[in-house]
Amino acid sequence: MEDQRFGLSRRVTLPGPLRLDGGAMLAPVEIAYETYGTLAPDGGNAILICHALTGDQHVASFHPRTGKPGWWTRLVGPDKPIDPARDFVVCANVLGSCMGSSGPASIDPSTGQPYAMRFPVITVRDMVRAQAMLLDHLGVATLKAVVGGSMGGMQALSWPATFPDRVRACVVIASTARHTAQNIAFHEVGRQAIMADPKWRGGDYYGHDDPPAAGLSVARMAAHITYLSEAGLTEKFGRKLQAREAKGFGFDADFQVESYLRHQGLSFVDRFDANSYLYITRAMDYFDLAEEHGGLLANAFRRTDARFCLVSFDTDWLYPTIESRHIVHALNAAGRAATFVELSSPYGHDAFLLDAPEMNRVVDGFLKGGR
Amino acid sequence: MEDQRFGLSRRVTLPGPLRLDGGAMLAPVEIAYETYGTLAPDGGNAILICHALTGDQHVASFHPRTGKPGWWTRLVGPDKPIDPARDFVVCANVLGSCMGSSGPASIDPSTGQPYAMRFPVITVRDMVRAQAMLLDHLGVATLKAVVGGSMGGMQALSWPATFPDRVRACVVIASTARHTAQNIAFHEVGRQAIMADPKWRGGDYYGHDDPPAAGLSVARMAAHITYLSEAGLTEKFGRKLQAREAKGFGFDADFQVESYLRHQGLSFVDRFDANSYLYITRAMDYFDLAEEHGGLLANAFRRTDARFCLVSFDTDWLYPTIESRHIVHALNAAGRAATFVELSSPYGHDAFLLDAPEMNRVVDGFLKGGR
Known part of the structure; x- marks a missing residue:
């Protein structure tokens, strides 16, 4: 039970190949991930957590290198909005990162040397596709929810746009549908x-x-x-x-x-x-969900039935509230169910990683409101 | 007359020593500067322009290295708010810079080698003290006005605080009385x-x-x-x-x-x-005019009779309007005459260097309103 409590740290080599947005084929595809809790017999309790730029799969368990607690124990854990006693929680290191998933430090099988800059350029959608391969491996057909902040929110947004039938709810915190010039x-x-x-x-x-x-x-x-x-x-x-x-x-x-x-x-x-x-x-800079869907953001959400929850913070000038509003407008235009809250915090973009009881209440209420 | 029109580019070696805020004595003090127009017999028409971080003395004449026009020809020139036909305009390269004034690239007379990091750390007030030495050399007892944007505004603010009897008007554009943590x-x-x-x-x-x-x-x-x-x-x-x-x-x-x-x-x-x-x-980061005056900004303005004109731009997030408001409140507390305008511009902090007809009107009106 100790293992369950602190998460199971694992790594899988998926045969691939994964066709990337840039045109390259990546094989094999290694994904390092953690799971917390147990997949229900009907498979209906899986929640995917997506991490930010420099994040990792250790969302609710100690980081093996730094010894620090998981980066989102405020949201994920016993009696938290996402609770391994109820939910089967999956968090995977994104493609391109360096915590065990395939990235530039991985060995290129064609040379036996690290890829370095020969690793193919990836996109947020490629990260999501790799996550879908992992869920296939884990036997998760449909997600109860996908949840992420910052770049994790980009992945969360990209999920229903890329796999409209595989996600029932989507929580996007302190994020954006596209990177601005700034x-x-x-x-x-x-x-x-x-x-x-x-x-x-x-x-x-x-x-x-x-x-x-x-x-x-x-x-x-x-x-x-x-x-x-x-x-x-x-x-x-x-x-x-x-x-x-x-x-x-x-x-x-x-x-x-x-x-x-x-x-x-x-x-x-x-x-x-x-x-x-x-x-x-680079993947974040390339992110523009509207562009991937004919230039109209609403198009990204027309094929899914997922419910959406958007949270922004009033002092976040990296992905300010106006970016969440753009997303909400597109969701409205696409006829999707969308909850949106701007929360007050002195902490700027980082607020989503810090103590934010209001954020917890919003996410908790939203997830409980699901089917 | 050509020379007058395009400014007189000069350099003076002042014997010094100049006692710096950090405690060091600097000698000699070389100052590169330009002048435009002629000092009136009563000496009452001298205007000092202070440049920003990477600016130079070529405020209204071609830069000798880049060949570009002066950096503030929109404000300084024939029929502009500051007009060499009426005003004796002085602009000096700041201490610490690299356009001819003493700085880390200058030769340290004690070694015959460039100072490099052995140049003493300077402050905005030190820059102002060096400018005062230059004005002594030029025979300018009192300034009709000191005018600057950004770091130039810090110098402009520092002028009446440091030499309360030597300046009659002070124009501070897109600036601040102290550098914030950000x-x-x-x-x-x-x-x-x-x-x-x-x-x-x-x-x-x-x-x-x-x-x-x-x-x-x-x-x-x-x-x-x-x-x-x-x-x-x-x-x-x-x-x-x-x-x-x-x-x-x-x-x-x-x-x-x-x-x-x-x-x-x-x-x-x-x-x-x-x-x-x-x-x-470093000098800019050290700048905190209140700290130099017992922690109360109003104290900086109690000994001068100068009039003040503050201009901010609504999209400037480097030195946002609130910083100008702080200065105006302090001026009010000190009983000084102060004009303050926030102008609208899409260009952020850079607006003060760009086409800003409203800024010109404000500065023109303010300078004409003087004695």
Whole structure:
């Protein structure tokens, strides 16, 4: 029972091939995932959780490398809106990532070497297709719900659009149906920071035990600013100085916000692969659900009967409320059932990962309202 | 007369020493500057223009390196609110910069080598003190007005606070009285990007003809995003692709906004020194006019009789309108005459450099309303 409580960490090699949006065929397709709870005999209790850009499959169990608790234990766990005592919870590392699923650090069977930049460029829809292959493997025909925040919300949106008959409910938190020019711009800064690091070596750094940590760290710092609100940063740090009492008149981290950001950058490189960062940001930048459906977002939702729940946060300037409204308008136009709430939080985009009792109530009520 | 029309580009070596906020003594103090027009016999027509982070003294005349017109010809020139036919216009390259004034690329007289990171850390107030030394040299006792946008606005604000009797009017556009945590965070990303570039060599790159262009370029890209509004980026680029019709499924610049940003980064390194970028961003991060005056911003304005004009732009999220409001409240508390207008523009922070007829009208009216 201990195993069940902390999730079953597994990895499956699916034969593939998986035809990707870019045209390439990927085989084999390795997927690392965790499950919590037990699939009901009628298969009706499966919930897929989709993770964000730098997330992982350890949604409600300790991360094996960092030892930290799962990233969404506030939402998934005993007596939580998603409860393994009732639900069969699946969370898979996305395609292109570096926590066990196929990505640029995986071995290319045609060469016996890591793919590096020879890994094919993927899309959010490709991630979803790989998840569907995993569900086939697990014997899950239809999802009770697919749930995700940020890039996880993009996958959640893409699910009913790609597999209209396989999902009954869709929860999209702090997300968007397409990346804006500003979203792309921030990601491009991160990619250029990585590629500018000579240790990146065109992506072929795996054999050198000396990854492009400096570039990846800068990329993470730039991205991290977009995850926080200006007000949240001011509340948490303001212009507070480090331990010293007066300004140092040098270039060490003088302000607390500087050392915080540096720490965010440095700790990130211990747990993430730079090439995966390139591939996943690219997939997010390519994401435009309307474009995939003839330029009209409503078209993405015409073939499904799924119910939708949208949640945004008022201080999220990465994927602001207006983006959720666009989705709701399209759902309305397509005649779909849609719940939408904008929640108040000082924490910006990151709010979906933090203590948000209102979010829990919304998700709980929405999931219980299902068939 | 041609010379007058296009400004007189000059450089002066002031003996100093200049005592800096950080405690160091700087000598000599070299200041590169331009003047337009003629100082009136009573000395009453001098206007000092202060430039922004990466700006220069060529406010209304062609840049000698890029060949581009002056950066504020919309505001300064014949029949403009600041007109050399009436006003004696002075614009100096700020201390710490790289267009001829003393900065990290200057020769340290004690070693005969460039200062590099041995240049003392400076503040906005130090920039203002150096400008005052230049005005002494030019025989300007009192300024009719000091005018600046962005970091130029910080200098403009610092002028009456530092030299209360030497300035009669102060125009502060798209600026702030202190850098917020988010402002500092973005600058720290830029500094880390530069310092992560191995070609930075701890700042001692001047002898190698191979500056840290990649790091400086990333720094500029990150900063550039903060100069534009999300709406402006969407209007200009949206998700438009480059010349090719379909996504490239690679890591070349696929979206127009990517190649635009890359161009911004690459063209910047031709005209700016990486160490100067470190020093000037540091000065901006240190800027907190209230802190310099006992923690109360109003105190900064109690000893001057200057009139103030504040202009903000509604889509400027770098120095949003609320920052100008803080300044106006402090001016009110100090009993100073203050005009404040928030202008509407789609262009974000950059609006102050672009065509803004309303801004011109506000500045024109304010300057004409003076004694």
